[in-house]
Each structure stands twice: as structure tokens, then as C-alpha cells.
Amino acid sequence: ETLLAIESSCDDTGASIIIDAEIASNVVSSQIDHQNLGGVVPELASRKHMESIGWVVEEAVKNARIEKKDIDAIAFTRGPGLMGSLLVGVSFAKSMAQALDIPIIEVNHMEAHILSHFIDDPVPDFPFLCLTVSGGHTQIVKVFDYNKMEVLGQTLDDAAGEAFDKAGKIMGLPYPAGPHIDRLAQKGQAVFPLPHPTVDKYHFSFSGLKTAFLYFLQKEMKKDPGFIDNNIHDLAASLQSTIVHILLKELKQTSQDTSINEIAIAGGVSANSALRSQLSKVGAELGWNVYIPKLEYCIDNAAMIAQAAWFKYLHQEFSSFNITADPRLKV
């Protein structure tokens, strides 16, 4: 059985083919223009999806060495994400499925980030906890099954990825700043203390960290205009270590309270090298089975959509052709 999956929730256009539970191709076209614009411009993102989606799908089909007539169903990201971006993927999937006379499968982007753990072995045992950390979300999710998940806690304001990106912007780094901070931090020490917010158990708040970081830099720059340039590595390391500390503290608490030791991370920020190494370290100390995705499955990709769709396909869970995008779709 062969599925085509399309991902277009934000600024990356992705297509993937899954054949009998194995990913056969995974193509991503990134919209590098946004680097110079300081963030994702929704109007531009949807136009770019429109330009890319045709060849990205062709490429995925070609790389999997199949033909379009071999496809049994088409999956797409229904949400959450940017409305204009999602609509391109949903419309493309519907039209292509109509033409091939095959069913469609809607996928929740955040659930797919979590289910990316089933692409390769070892796979987590249900129930497991997943810290989903991305550009738009920061959640601790209890995963009972592929279609049964409960959000135990989440951010009350900015996502962890946003904290990296906004703080990076203040330091003059290009968008998205997360990977740049990760790279700069490798040569730095976490010498600058930054505040850790107090919020309810399992929840997060990152907007205060960003503001505190801004005020701290403004104060230091008044004394020394070269402060950011001269301390860029230590600033990156301090920021990164604070964010990782906040994330792991709540994850530890959740594991303790739920007695679940199967612990996964997912989403773009799970590519962060400090989060990955600290999680392995804490996991070894506490006897957790830790699941860390391959880098290509951390950032937005269509393979995770294909994997999530595979579970639905096995249960013949198809969507109506009346379906439309849902920018605020919840887990």
C-alpha cells in the first residue's frame, strides 16, 4: 500500500511517500527568503507553497520510484498552521485525489511531530510522554495511542522556538535564530543569569525571559556598545541553557507525577544539541527510555505526516472531500 503525504503548514513545502509502513521518499523545499525578512510573512509563504508544491510532489514520487497511479490515498496537514499555507496543501491533495479517484486523510501537524517517533526503531511504548517544542508550540503530551493524546501542560505565551527566535533577533541573528544560537553556544559558557518564570506545574512561560534578555542587553550596551558582539557565544549559551533547564524541569516533574519513564521530544527545537544531550544525561540518571528524533524529522517534514497517515490508513480513517484547513486545530 502506498500513500503520498503533503506538509504545508508554515514556510516549508514537503512531500513524502510511505510504502507498507516504510518511508520511501521525503522531500522538503525551504523558503530561505524569510531569513532576510526577520520572520515568516504569511502572504509570501502561501505564494511560495503554490510555486513549489507541484515539483516537490513530483520529486517525492520520482525518488520513491513509483508512479502516481500506484498511490492509494493522499494525506495532508489540516492544521494547525497558517491559513494560506495550509489551503495550498489541502487543495492540492483534494484535487489530486479526485483526479486519481482515491481517498484523502487529514493529519494534525502537532500529532505528526509526535508520531515521527514511529518512523524508525526504537519506537516508544504507549503511554509515553512527549515534549513537543517547536516554533508555535511547547507542550507536554501524554500519548496513549496514535489517535489518543492528552495535553498535560503547555506554554501560556511564547513557544520555546519563539523564545530562541525573538532573543536571537535582539542579538541581530537571522531568522530562524534557533540553529544559530545552538551553533554559537557551543563555544560559549552560560555565565549570564536569566530569570526562570514561575508558572503552574507542567506549564511554561517564555515571554518574560525575552523581555528580561532585552532589558539586560540594553543596559549592558549603554555601558559597552560592543557588548553583544564581544559576548555573543556566552549570550547564546546562557539563553540556551536557561530554555533547556526550564523545559527539562517540567518534563521531570511530569514524569515523576505520572510514573511514566518513556520520554520523547519532538518539533523543531528538539534539534537543539543542548536539549538532546541534557535529555540523554537526565534520562540516564532517572532511568528513562529516551527517544530523540533524527534531525531530518525534527523540523517540519512530510515523512511525519506520512507516518501519522499510515496509522489512519490501517484503520481506514478517511476524510470527507468537504474538509477544509483548520489553522487552530488542537491535539
Ligand code: ATP
Ligand atoms: P509548529 O510545529 O508549532 O506549527 P513550526 O512548524 O513553525 O511550528 P518547527 O519547524 O517544528 O516549527 O520548528 C521551528 C523552530 O525550531 C524555530 O523556532 C527554530 O528556531 C527552532 N529550531 C530549529 N533548530 C533549532 C536548534 N538547533 N536549536 C534551537 N531551536 C531550533
Ligand code: FE
Ligand atoms: Fe512544526
